[in-house]
Amino acid sequence: MSQHYYSQQPGAEHDRRTISAVLRGKTFRFTSDAGVFSKGDVDYGSRALIDAMEIPDGSAVLDVGCGYGPIGLAAAHLAPRGMVTMLDINSRAVELARENAKLNGISNVKVMESDILSAVSGQTFDIILTNPPIRAGKAVVHRIFEEAYEHLNENGALWVVIQKKQGAPSAAAKLEELFGEVREVGKDKGYRILKAEKITK
Numbered sequence: 001m002s003q004h005y006y007s008q009q010p011g012a013e014h015d016r017r018t019i020s021a022v023l024r025g026k027t028f029r030f031t032s033d034a035g036v037f038s039k040g041d042v043d044y045g046s047r048a049l050i051d052a053m054e055i056p057d058g059s060a061v062l063d064v065g066c067g068y069g070p071i072g073l074a075a076a077h078l079a080p081r082g083m084v085t086m087l088d089i090n091s092r093a094v095e096l097a098r099e100n101a102k103l104n105g106i107s108n109v110k111v112m113e114s115d116i117l118s119a120v121s122g123q124t125f126d127i128i129l130t131n132p133p134i135r136a137g138k139a140v141v142h143r144i145f146e147e148a149y150e151h152l153n154e155n156g157a158l159w160v161v162i163q164k165k166q167g168a169p170s171a172a173a174k175l176e177e178l179f180g181e182v183r184e185v186g187k188d189k190g191y192r193i194l195k196a197e198k199i200t201k
């Protein structure tokens, strides 16, 4: 069975642990496990995105590739009257994200197993957040961007964190092709935060 963090069913032996992290002023506890992304600590890039993201209360938010949940759960904390949908292809990550919502007393989330955005067909969102699975390949990352564009409301925004050396320039080019314009709204070490707004004229 595959051991990659982006597998549907990671075969790795369990190695559950609970870590804590302060995100946007709230102390979260996250249970992580072998076979999920960044199990030992909240990923530096995810933190950079969490620090930069603007989530107006009441927003319909989508976190694509939620892992054990730091980005989506931080968004749910920032928008208590909003609803955050969290998706991941990895069934272990999905279970952990559900568990972590409970562990942190967060109820305005839905967590679903999904290949890209397949589980939310027909739904649209105000904000889509992603720390994309670079190791799954460029085709997957570009499909996430394409499907995100399709699932955004008018004036909605896609926020992406990506390392410069892992393809930020090519991601920005793809986003520009889809959205017409993309802005770099944050920079932290080698990470770039890109924001693309869906403005139809």
Ligand SMILES: C[S@@+](CC[C@H](N)C(=O)[O-])C[C@H]1O[C@@H](n2cnc3c(N)ncnc32)[C@H](O)[C@@H]1O
Binding pocket: 005, 006, 007, 037, 038, 043, 046, 064, 065, 066, 067, 068, 069, 070, 071, 087, 088, 089, 090, 093, 114, 115, 116, 117, 131, 132, 133, 134, 136, 140
């Ligand atoms: C870079 S990790 C980010 C995880 C999490 N957001 C975090 O901050 O820790 C990318 C995530 O995308 C998921 N993923 C990979 N391929 C996917 C796909 N085709 N559809 C949905 N999620 C996918 C992986 O399982 C992984 O959890």
